Amino acid sequence: MNPLAKIGHYTLGFLTHTGRLCVFMAQAVLAMCQPPFYFRLIGQQILRIGYFSLPVVALTSFFTGGVLALQIYYGGNEFNSETIVASIVALGITRELGPVLGGLMVAGRVSSAIAAEIGTMRVTEQIDALTTLSTNPFKYLVAPRLLAAILCLPVLVLLADIIGVMGGFIVGTQTLDFNAATYIQRTIDFLEFDDINSGLIKSAVFGFIIAIMGCYNGYYSAGGAQGVGRATTNAVVSASILILSANYIMTSLFFSS
Amino acid sequence: MIELANIHKSFGPKHVLQGIDLTVEKGESLVVIGGSGSGKSVMMKSIIGLLRPEQGSIRINGVETIGISARQRDKVNRQFGMLFQHGALLDSLPVWQNVAFAVRQQKNISTAQARAIAQESLSLVGLGAKLLDLYPADLSGGMHKCVGLARAIAAKPPILFFDEPTTGLDPVMTDIINHLIRDCVRELGATTLTITHDMSSARIMADKVAFLYQGKIIWVGTEKEMTNSDDPFLHQFVNGLADGPIATEGVIEEERERGRQEERAEGRGKERAEEQNGAP
Numbered sequence: 001m002n003p004l005a006k007i008g009h010y011t012l013g014f015l016t017h018t019g020r021l022c023v024f025m026a027q028a029v030l031a032m033c034q035p036p037f038y039f040r041l042i043g044q045q046i047l048r049i050g051y052f053s054l055p056v057v058a059l060t061s062f063f064t065g066g067v068l069a070l071q072i073y074y075g076g077n078e079f080n081s082e083t084i085v086a087s088i089v090a091l092g093i094t095r096e097l098g099p100v101l102g103g104l105m106v107a108g109r110v111s112s113a114i115a116a117e118i119g120t121m122r123v124t125e126q127i128d129a130l131t132t133l134s135t136n137p138f139k140y141l142v143a144p145r146l147l148a149a150i151l152c153l154p155v156l157v158l159l160a161d162i163i164g165v166m167g168g169f170i171v172g173t174q175t176l177d178f179n180a181a182t183y184i185q186r187t188i189d190f191l192e193f194d195d196i197n198s199g200l201i202k203s204a205v206f207g208f209i210i211a212i213m214g215c216y217n218g219y220y221s222a223g224g225a226q227g228v229g230r231a232t233t234n235a236v237v238s239a240s241i242l243i244l245s246a247n248y249i250m251t252s253l254f255f256s257s
Numbered sequence: 258m259i260e261l262a263n264i265h266k267s268f269g270p271k272h273v274l275q276g277i278d279l280t281v282e283k284g285e286s287l288v289v290i291g292g293s294g295s296g297k298s299v300m301m302k303s304i305i306g307l308l309r310p311e312q313g314s315i316r317i318n319g320v321e322t323i324g325i326s327a328r329q330r331d332k333v334n335r336q337f338g339m340l341f342q343h344g345a346l347l348d349s350l351p352v353w354q355n356v357a358f359a360v361r362q363q364k365n366i367s368t369a370q371a372r373a374i375a376q377e378s379l380s381l382v383g384l385g386a387k388l389l390d391l392y393p394a395d396l397s398g399g400m401h402k403c404v405g406l407a408r409a410i411a412a413k414p415p416i417l418f419f420d421e422p423t424t425g426l427d428p429v430m431t432d433i434i435n436h437l438i439r440d441c442v443r444e445l446g447a448t449t450l451t452i453t454h455d456m457s458s459a460r461i462m463a464d465k466v467a468f469l470y471q472g473k474i475i476w477v478g479t480e481k482e483m484t485n486s487d488d489p490f491l492h493q494f495v496n497g498l499a500d501g502p503i504a505t506e507g508v509i510e511e512e513r514e515r516g517r518q519e520e521r522a523e524g525r526g527k528e529r530a531e532e533q534n535g536a537p
Contacts, residue, residue, distance in 0.1 A: 044482040120348075121347075121348075122346075124343060124345060125341050125343065125345040126345050126346075126347055126348070128302070128307050128341070128345065129341055129345035129346075129347070130347075131305070131306065131307060132305055132334060132337055132338075132418075133332065133334075133358050133359045133362060133408075134331050134334050134335050134362050134363060135358075135362055136327070136331070138378070197473070252287060
């Protein structure tokens with residue numbers, strides 16, 4: 001194959017995938033907004049995506065808050081500005097680290113699980129069976145996961161913010177000998193509602209990305225067990241990359257002014 | 258009644274269905290036989306709307322189904338019940354929810370009513386109530402098929418599809434499933450379309466048999482006519498002969514051709530040896 005044909009081949013492949021993903025997203029959003037709503041399935045997914053992700057998100061956030069406090073303290077020590085630890089920890093966690101690390105951890109845990117489950121259903125003809133049972137697979141499989149992820153991620157990130165700031169507080173007061181009341185006061189003084197709000201909006205978008213990439217890769221998986229494995233990997237990789245790029249775009253939109 | 262006219266379906270350069278014409282009369286049980294890769298599953302998936310043919314017409318009880326909206330498709334599919342090759346039971350649901358799934362989607366019924374429907378449907382296929390709360394992972398291959406059959410007939414649909422209903426089953430279970438399907442279909446009076454390459458299934462279930470070869474229906478007749486047919490393609494397939502006009506794909510075909518060449522070479526060698534030995 002000559003180089004031009006190769007470029008054309010890859011371009012066509014990319015455009016095909018992008019177009020298919022856009023159509024999939026449109027169908028998924030439409031399914032999410034139209035009845036019937038499977039409330040039992042939405043509840044199940046909220047448990048799986050939200051409740052069971054809580055330990056991993058909490059631990060990540062706690063240690064990130066702690067390590068952030070240590071690094072800022074050691075860095076700030078050189079310029080005699082150790083006092084900024086509380087405010088930087090609060091801003092860093094709420095604006096960036098809480099949503100992004102929370103999103104990445106949930107992507108690793110949930111996106112792969114969704115892709116594996118839906119992919120297995122695809123290769124064992126369970127999705128075809130749903131269609132013959134007069135059930136729209138988008139409404140039954142995709143919409144509950146999408147809705148649950150969009151609802152759960154902001155809650156998870158809000159908790160991650162609190163736990164991350166707590167991590168910084170514990171390290172600050174127990175290891176770095178900060179006064180607890182001063183630490184809390186500095187955190188409150190510097191933190192604004194918009195800092196938390198921007199993180200929550202980001203996390204809702206990350207929830208959408210996590211669920212849609214899991215569902216999309218699982219729905220179009222083919223080729224038996226190997227295909228399901230590929231779908232799982234693709235789901236996590238694509239969700240992670242999209243989270244990081246969407247984070248950059250949203251940060252530049254929120255804080256440019 | 259199911260009517261297919263000039264159905265074409267391709268996947269990339271591969272032209273799988275090359276103008277299928279087929280009619281299944283109301284209440285009739287038609288079995289489509291054909292080798293692996295002949296297009297049987299593609300034809301069935303086209304009828305139930307999982308694939309969209311590029312050309313042709315598929316009419317279900319007089320209603321054209323190609324290009325209809327999702328809502329119309331949903332209405333059409335409510336007339337269908339289908340048994341998949343490997344059961345395709347939903348892993349996440351217990352047996353009773355699998356069996357009563359279609360009924361619960363179509364009617365607003367209570368859990369107790371749904372369980373009763375599932376139990377009744379399971380008893381029709383010879384399974385007991387103790388299976389109701391088991392999950393598909395707890396079932397054997399034969400039970401999978403039986404539960405799949407119970408699910409297909411639970412809503413008492415007027416049209417039933419069976420995709421390779423006996424694949425992967427032992428001979429005893431094959432016979433049990435074949436007779437179960439025949440009896441259930443007779444009891445419901447449903448129009449059925451079965452695809453299989455198992456001739457025992459075809460003989461037990463069919464009112465009429467159609468032979469699909471290389472994307473076309475090349476023969477249609479009754480089971481008796483099939484047995485007595487002198488069509489060389491059908492004769493080879495029905496009797497499971499390695500030699501004949503049916504082309505098999507890739508390596509198998511090459512292997513067979515190599516075997517023929519070796520036989521011919523061996524034959525020539527023998528002739529030569531006989532000539533050299535002066536044998537008659």
